[in-house]
Amino acid sequence: MRTIDLRSDTVTLPTAAMRQAMCNAELGDDVFEEDPTTIRLEKMAAERMGKEAAMLVASGTMGNLVCVLSHCRRGDEVILGDRSHTFLYEAGGIAAMGGVHPHTIANQPDGTLRLEDIAGAIRADNVHFPRTRLVCLENTHNRCGGAALSPRYIEQVAALAHDHGLLLHLDGARVFNAAVALDVNVEELTRHVDSVSFCLSKGLSAPVGSLVCGSKEFIYEARRNRKALGGGMRQCGIIAAPGIEALEQMIERLAEDHDNARRLAEGIAEISGLLIEPERVQTNIVYFDVAGQTISAEQLVATLAHKGVKILQVGPARLRAVTHYGIGAEGIDLTLAALEQVTYR
Missing domain, CATH: 3.40.640.10 (Type I PLP-dependent aspartate aminotransferase-like (Major domain))
Known part of the structure; x- marks a missing residue:
């Protein structure tokens, strides 16, 4: 996987x-x-x-x-x-x-x-x-x-x-x-x-x-x-x-990471149970929050890991994802699909 x-x-x-x-x-x-x-x-x-x-x-x-x-x-x-x-x-x-x-x-x-x-x-x-x-x-x-x-x-x-x-x-x-x-x-x-x-x-x-x-x-x-x-x-x-x-x-290609971060943020904004301000994403770092009691941030991180997606928990309900070389638009779309599966379970 x-x-x-x-x-x-x-x-x-x-x-x-x-x-x-x-x-x-x-x-x-x-x-x-x-x-x-x-x-x-x-x-x-x-x-x-x-x-x-x-x-x-x-x-x-x-x-x-x-x-x-x-x-x-x-x-x-x-x-x-x-x-x-x-x-x-x-x-x-x-x-x-x-x-x-x-x-x-x-x-x-x-x-x-x-x-x-x-x-x-x-x-x-x-x-x-x-x-x-x-x-x-x-x-x-x-x-x-x-x-x-x-x-x-x-x-x-x-x-x-x-x-x-x-x-x-x-x-x-x-x-x-x-x-x-x-x-x-x-x-x-x-x-x-x-x-x-x-x-x-x-x-x-x-x-x-x-x-x-x-x-x-x-x-x-x-x-x-x-x-x-x-x-x-x-x-x-x-x-x-x-x-x-x-x-x-490797400098000019950083723009690709920024594009992928915006792609990720805009996708997260469409997923029920997750909170994000996509307009705040300026470079390659994306922060978002788990809303409500359906799933905790800790559970979300663990479940995503079983699906082959790793993100970082940085607070009780807060999560971070960072885009970088080696992960393109396809990887972002797979991440969004995994997030949808986890939050809709």
Whole structure:
């Protein structure tokens, strides 16, 4: 039986070209900054993001942690959304590893933080308070349904942060999804931030890895923090090689995932017992809810799994499906058919 796995875009498998690139990669020792394939990927990433330099890390979580550690000292404070990935899903790393205090403010449904809320969260210069050092945004925003933050909004937040002597980090795990959805060059979304991290292993379908990008001075500090976290890698060109392939070949096709997400959302809207706002689906993430008492979210997930469809439960009645490479319109239609069977049983 075919399995349609919509739990996350992290389940994507590398393409044949990526596997071949791994076999053919020219290698060296990256801790000595002598791996030519990694150097090529980092240069490519920096150019795409409009930054001076970049560094390969093992994961998006490591990327965000390295960025916060490189911007902040122990006892500093970072302003971030209460539904942000860094706050909810990164094991409290900024506090546990960096002694950095998270100051959360409410994410709006479109993934933004209100400018007045950011301004209100900036601490006064007082010995009783931690020093506000950094603002973090997320684009696209996972828990806000894959919402894409606009270049204008990011520019406004950057201006506010910089006017107060703060820095701005962008968790851009799916920033290429945002660029495709908004039909802009990705650099327009990163131009005004002080650092950005993005994932290779989600919609871009590489097997592992993320990039951290910023100024040369920032990346110098980031390399030290990566090493302290145990993230220095040796012949990591085997990781970098499929990442290069991802950046060269896998970005434009993200539009297919967005189309499939809308197809899924519009189909779910027609199924009795499920609640969704299809107009809110902007990229490749679809959230919906189980209504009433006919079937619980837990039961729905389990029953779908028996039919070969995997989705993720993220709340008592809330579910998530993420479209990605390897699942086309046929897979979406099979998913909708399975959902209808389960809810009408």
